[in-house]
Amino acid sequence: MTGIISRAMDKVRLLRNSTPKNAERIGDYEREWDRYAENWKIWKKTKYAGLTHVGDEWIEKDAGAASSLNEFQSLIETSFINPYIAAQDDVLEIGVGGGNTSQLLLKHCRNLICADISSEMLKATRNRLGTKRVSYVKLDGLAFTGIKPASADVCFTFATLVHLEPRDIFNYLTLIPTVLKGKRLCILHHANVLSDRGWQLFLREWKDNLMGQRCGAPFSVMTDGIMERFLTHLGYEIILKDTQSLPRDCVWICKAPHSESVSTR
Numbered sequence: 001m002t003g004i005i006s007r008a009m010d011k012v013r014l015l016r017n018s019t020p021k022n023a024e025r026i027g028d029y030e031r032e033w034d035r036y037a038e039n040w041k042i043w044k045k046t047k048y049a050g051l052t053h054v055g056d057e058w059i060e061k062d063a064g065a066a067s068s069l070n071e072f073q074s075l076i077e078t079s080f081i082n083p084y085i086a087a088q089d090d091v092l093e094i095g096v097g098g099g100n101t102s103q104l105l106l107k108h109c110r111n112l113i114c115a116d117i118s119s120e121m122l123k124a125t126r127n128r129l130g131t132k133r134v135s136y137v138k139l140d141g142l143a144f145t146g147i148k149p150a151s152a153d154v155c156f157t158f159a160t161l162v163h164l165e166p167r168d169i170f171n172y173l174t175l176i177p178t179v180l181k182g183k184r185l186c187i188l189h190h191a192n193v194l195s196d197r198g199w200q201l202f203l204r205e206w207k208d209n210l211m212g213q214r215c216g217a218p219f220s221v222m223t224d225g226i227m228e229r230f231l232t233h234l235g236y237e238i239i240l241k242d243t244q245s246l247p248r249d250c251v252w253i254c255k256a257p258h259s260e261s262v263s264t265r
Contacts, residue, residue: 028214029117029141029163029164029168029217030117030118030119030141032217033116033117033121033217034118034119034120034121036054036118036120036217037098037118037120038120040054040098051069053098053099053124053128054097054124055098055099055100055121055124056098056100058097058100058159059071059072060159060246060248060249062197062201062248063197063246063247063248063249064197064246064247064248065245065246069100073100076101076104076158077104077108079242079245080156080158080187080245080253081108081156082108084154084185084187084253085108085109085154085156086108086109087108087110088110088153089108089109089110089153089154089182089183090109090110090113090152090153091105091109091111091112091113091153091154091155091156092113092115092147092151092152092155092156092179092180093105093112093113093114093115093156094116094156094157094160094172095115095116095117095158095159096114096115096116096121096122097125097159097160098121098124098125098128099125099128099129101156101158101159102114102125102128102134103129105156106129106133106134109154110133111133111134112133112134112135113134113135113137113147114126114129114135114136115136115138115139115144115146115147116137116139117139117140117141119138142171143175144175144178144179147179149178149179149259150179150180150181151181152180152181153180153181153182153183153184153185154180154185154187155176155179155180155185155187155188155256156186156187157187157188158189159189161188161220161222162189162190162191162219162220162222163191163217163218163219164190164220164222165220165221165222166221166222166226166230169190169220170230173230173231173234173236174234176256177256177257177259177262178259180256183255184256184258185253185254185255185256186236186253186254186255186256187251187252187253188227188254189249189250190222190249190252191219191220191221191222191248191249192222192223192243192249192250193219193221193222193223194224194225195243195247195250196248197247197248198219198248198249201219201248202219202221205219224241224243224250227250227252231254233263234257234262234263234264235257235261235263236254236255236257237254237255237257238254239254240252240253240254
């Protein structure tokens with residue numbers, strides 16, 4: 001395939017210079033997660049009493065993954081970090097939240113790039129991890145400005161794509177190859193509304209997310225079939241599809257193409 005990733009970047013620039021209405025929608029993810037991080041300072045004294053860090057409440061219990069923080073962290077480390085990430089790897093994590101999975105990744109990799117659309121979540125992660133072997137990048141949801149080309153061997157994203165709409169996921173998949181090097185491995189977790197648990201979640205949320213509006217941070221209307229089409233169209237090499245570890249969702253292990261071979265048409 002002829003590489004035309006520059007066309008995607010042209011569209012990104014057009015979006016940035018578009019109408020105020022578009023600009024407002026672009027900031028939706030950012031506002032919601034900044035607000036969540038601020039509210040958590042109150043919640044940690046009430047419904048999350050006993051937890052130290054924002055995001056440690058995300059143990060994917062409803063996804064069928066775990067019933068405690070320790071169980072969730074053990075699942076992530078055993079199934080999605082240990083088999084794929086080596087001590088010499090530089091890792092990019094997209095959507096770090098409060099650093100729950102970040103602190104697990106840091107135990108296994110050489111350097112960690114923490115990228116998030118929320119300044120408040122990045123601040124929380126920095127307070128948790130510090131800056132030794134860790135760098136922080138504020139994303140705008142459209143481009144990977146601030147992440148150096150060919151700077152990571154592995155891209156890891158967990159409990160983030162579950163909140164992104166399919167077009168935003170596709171956009172990220174066009175960008176990931178530009179920042180990878182070496183083994184170019186990706187660990188990608190997303191929602192699947194075709195699973196039994198995913199469908200029940202869709203039925204609980206759909207009425208609150210009509211007319212193109214998002215209420216809070218709903219789960220996306222995404223499926224494993226759509227993701228497979230995205231990956232194969234863009235030239236990703238699928239290594240593993242896992243719908244068992246988190247029965248509501250889907251996790252892919254795949255190798256990203258070189259950026260010059262990515263076609264967005």
